[in-house]
Amino acid sequence: MPRRILATALLAAALLVPLAPAPASAVVGGAPASSAAYPWLAAVGSPIFFVRPSGQFCGGALIKPDQVLTAGHCVALFRSLPGLLTATFGRDDLTGSGGETVAVKSLRIHPEYRETRFKDETVLHHDVAVLMLERPVDRPTAVLGPPGSARTGKILGWGFTSENDLLNTRLRAADVPLRGDEACRRAYGDSFDPSDMLCAGSDRADTCQFDSGGPLIVRGRVAALTSWGYGCAKPGYPGVYTRLDSLP
Numbered sequence: 001m002p003r004r005i006l007a008t009a010l011l012a013a014a015l016l017v018p019l020a021p022a023p024a025s026a027v028v029g030g031a032p033a034s035s036a037a038y039p040w041l042a043a044v045g046s047p048i049f050f051v052r053p054s055g056q057f058c059g060g061a062l063i064k065p066d067q068v069l070t071a072g073h074c075v076a077l078f079r080s081l082p083g084l085l086t087a088t089f090g091r092d093d094l095t096g097s098g099g100e101t102v103a104v105k106s107l108r109i110h111p112e113y114r115e116t117r118f119k120d121e122t123v124l125h126h127d128v129a130v131l132m133l134e135r136p137v138d139r140p141t142a143v144l145g146p147p148g149s150a151r152t153g154k155i156l157g158w159g160f161t162s163e164n165d166l167l168n169t170r171l172r173a174a175d176v177p178l179r180g181d182e183a184c185r186r187a188y189g190d191s192f193d194p195s196d197m198l199c200a201g202s203d204r205a206d207t208c209q210f211d212s213g214g215p216l217i218v219r220g221r222v223a224a225l226t227s228w229g230y231g232c233a234k235p236g237y238p239g240v241y242t243r244l245d246s247l248p
């Protein structure tokens, strides 16, 4: 099946290209976290993404027994092949086999999802998608809620942790400051749209590649999803998260 192999190779290449210039660090100042504490947390991936253990490339949150919320850019390439996606719950380390993996049946990306540019980074607008699972899972679901006037949140992910640790496969968590719109306006100008984006993180704590789609938790509720940023934990460039209080 050479065509199929070619398609797979192209897809893998397409997934890798945006990761290539990834400089630095995720969950800086973070620490290993236990997936048992976040039973609704999903590692979103695909068995064809052989570059990473468990095929993982994003995070997600179970919002109904058969629905996972993730970032739009995580799954945009799978629009016509949703069956290649999986959601894995309860896995502390991607190299292990703990927890459960469920296939995805179909997906919906936000109708206004689109990409623009800021320097050499992709800016993601309305960066959210819902994955419909092949079967319901028997797990508690995440509670969504706006951040209100909170000043800190928690980020979670299996992504890069530093320039020297690009191969992290361990679930990690960090506390990040919620910065307010001005900090991201200063960094990103009009690329930052406060109506659907949330500004968080610092040069000491940030998300990075492979953390996308994962939750930013405020007072126990999922307030936003990891989306984009200029580099990772770069001074003056906070992380940008998809707000969930304006879902259609």
Ligand code: ARG
Pocket (backbone or CB within 6 Å): 057, 058, 159, 201, 206, 207, 208, 209, 210, 211, 212, 213, 226, 227, 228, 229, 230, 231, 232, 233, 238, 239, 240
């Ligand atoms: N786009 C990245 C991903 O796909 C997430 C980047 C977040 N960047 C940041 N500086 N917070 O995993």
